[in-house]
Amino acid sequence: MTTPLWELVNICKAFPGVRANDGISIRLNAGEIHALLGENGCGKSTLIKILSGVHQPDNGEIRLNGVPLTLGSPIDARTKGVATVFQEFSLAPTLSVAENIFLGRYPRRGPFVDWARMQAEAERILASLEIRIDPRRLVGSLSVAEQQLVEIAKAISVEATLLILDEPTTALGAHEILVLHNLLRRMKSRGVAVLYISHRLDEVVELVDTATILKDGRVASTAEATRLDIPSIVTAMIGTSVDEHYPKEQNATNEVLIEVEGLWSAAGARGASFSVQRGEVFGLGGVIGSGRTEIARAVFGADKITGGRVRVAGRKLRLRSPRDAIAAGIALVPENRKFDGLFFNFNGGPNITSAAIGSIRRLFLLNKSEEARITTNYIRDLEISPAAATKFVNLLSGGNQQKIVIARWLFAQSQVLILDEPTQGIDIGAKIAVYRLINQLTARGCAVILISSDHAELIAMSDRIGIVRGGAVVETRPASQITHAHLVQASASAATAA
Numbered sequence: 001m002t003t004p005l006w007e008l009v010n011i012c013k014a015f016p017g018v019r020a021n022d023g024i025s026i027r028l029n030a031g032e033i034h035a036l037l038g039e040n041g042c043g044k045s046t047l048i049k050i051l052s053g054v055h056q057p058d059n060g061e062i063r064l065n066g067v068p069l070t071l072g073s074p075i076d077a078r079t080k081g082v083a084t085v086f087q088e089f090s091l092a093p094t095l096s097v098a099e100n101i102f103l104g105r106y107p108r109r110g111p112f113v114d115w116a117r118m119q120a121e122a123e124r125i126l127a128s129l130e131i132r133i134d135p136r137r138l139v140g141s142l143s144v145a146e147q148q149l150v151e152i153a154k155a156i157s158v159e160a161t162l163l164i165l166d167e168p169t170t171a172l173g174a175h176e177i178l179v180l181h182n183l184l185r186r187m188k189s190r191g192v193a194v195l196y197i198s199h200r201l202d203e204v205v206e207l208v209d210t211a212t213i214l215k216d217g218r219v220a221s222t223a224e225a226t227r228l229d230i231p232s233i234v235t236a237m238i239g240t241s242v243d244e245h246y247p248k249e250q251n252a253t254n255e256v257l258i259e260v261e262g263l264w265s266a267a268g269a270r271g272a273s274f275s276v277q278r279g280e281v282f283g284l285g286g287v288i289g290s291g292r293t294e295i296a297r298a299v300f301g302a303d304k305i306t307g308g309r310v311r312v313a314g315r316k317l318r319l320r321s322p323r324d325a326i327a328a329g330i331a332l333v334p335e336n337r338k339f340d341g342l343f344f345n346f347n348g349g350p351n352i353t354s355a356a357i358g359s360i361r362r363l364f365l366l367n368k369s370e371e372a373r374i375t376t377n378y379i380r381d382l383e384i385s386p387a388a389a390t391k392f393v394n395l396l397s398g399g400n401q402q403k404i405v406i407a408r409w410l411f412a413q414s415q416v417l418i419l420d421e422p423t424q425g426i427d428i429g430a431k432i433a434v435y436r437l438i439n440q441l442t443a444r445g446c447a448v449i450l451i452s453s454d455h456a457e458l459i460a461m462s463d464r465i466g467i468v469r470g471g472a473v474v475e476t477r478p479a480s481q482i483t484h485a486h487l488v489q490a491s492a493s494a495a496t497a498a
């Protein structure tokens with residue numbers, strides 16, 4: 001066998017109570033896009049943190065052109081040619097986009113920072129990604145999708161021989177994903193080795209040349225052995241085959257539960273109207289920036305409402321804050337669980353019970369054993385990692401964090417659930433678990449508002465779909481009459497309208 005460009009040999013890394021990487025060997029060739037796949041918590045991010053100098057392996061070797069080397073720190077790894085887009089963003093919110101891209105290596109003229117050049121360079125990099133963001137803007141003012149694009153821009157701004165992307169598309173829409181894939185193909189033709197992590201398997205089989213599948217910290221299928229079709233990948237990942245990816249049940253009744261009428265918010269809902277029946281899943285389709293999240297946040301009382309009405313079961317609500325929405329039985333599983341969704345310095349228990357804390361309080365004291373019992377039940381029902389009972393949630397894998405947010409709203413007995421990208425970043429098994437949860441909710445008579453950039457999922461799991469543009473629902477149809485092409489078309493007309 002020829003020597004690969006980069007090679008990992010028998011990498012081991014343990015954390016207290018878990019062998020995150022247990023003897024992993026992978027060969028990464030120049031000019032190849034290599035997928036790293038596996039269920040939540042199987043050790044993908046740990047491995048790429050080792051390759052990026054964030055963690056040191058307990059055992060094993062990293063080789064570049066056959067020569068062993070150490071990657072002592074993130075800066076060390078970067079100078080040795082590894083560029084990484086991390087799953088958790090590493091941007092500084094109080095700095096500008098340009099400053100973030102060049103953090104730690106501002107261009108200089110003599111002893112001074114060359115701001116003009118930094119600006120121009122940042123513009124060039126953003127343009128190559130077709131990103132229309134002013135490099136002078138503060139990162140903290142950007143949407144999640146925009147931040148994700150800046151994170152990618154930052155990684156590709158350094159000359160690299162290995163480009164690693166850990167779920168780079170979770171917050172991106174169809175168009176942004178296309179642009180990113182084209183960029184990766186260009187990197188590939190320049191001889192860069194690309195290591196790509198994603199739970200969107202349709203996207204993976206479309207893009208990559210080869211794949212390694214991990215299971216419980218070990219290699220379950222090597223690059224040579226992995227067949228690049230979804231059923232084979234799923235079987236290698238979870239050990240069994242899946243015949244029903246979208247187990248949709250028809251539970252819609254004709255009783256309207258929530259009515260949104262001409263809703264305006266300071267943040268960007270612009271006259272949104274729609275209603276959702278008990279037992280119905282109402283999908284919101286549209287591009288990034290179309291206003292889907294803003295509509296969701298307004299209905300949840302999270303952004304200031306400037307006009308319009310929301311009624312639940314015929315009763316008009318006064319939505320001054322999420323507290324009012326929660327009291328009316330409305331729940332929001334936010335898109336950005338990192339900032340809005342979880343209390344990171346607590347374990348799973350308080351995270352699950354927080355929205356309905358009153359129900360487990362006894363004479364002002366928190367009933368800890370009750371909390372533990374509830375947590376154990378949700379861990380079992382939603383197949384959450386058992387570690388959630390004891391570990392701080394920031395140490396859990398991304399998918400397990402998502403399940404905990406959903407568990408919270410289930411526990412709070414919500415009637416109207418707004419799920420904003422609920423399967424973002426979770427593995428195929430967990431996705432199907434979320435779909436089943438949606439069925440359970442609708443069977444109980446809940447109304448579900450589903451926002452998803454995964455078109456196949458949105459069409460399969462919704463009863464009706466409203467297409468959102470400019471903060472309003474511009475068209476509503478039964479999901480069965482909506483196609484992928486239709487949703488892409490909606491994006492295209494939005495782009496020309498903008």
Ligand SMILES: Nc1ncnc2c1ncn2[C@@H]1O[C@H](COP(=O)(O)OP(=O)(O)OP(=O)(O)O)[C@@H](O)[C@H]1O
Pocket residue numbers: 015016018020038039040041042043044045046047087387395396397398399400425427
């Ligand atoms: N800093 C840490 N301290 C303790 N445990 C950790 C730490 N980082 C990761 N783990 C644990 O190591 C295991 C592997 O986690 P890792 O983040 O690598 O999974 P992953 O494959 O990236 O999952 P996902 O698809 O959900 O992102 C998990 O059990 C996780 O809880």
Ligand SMILES: [Mg+2]
Pocket residue numbers: 044045046087166397398
């Ligand atoms: Mg990960």
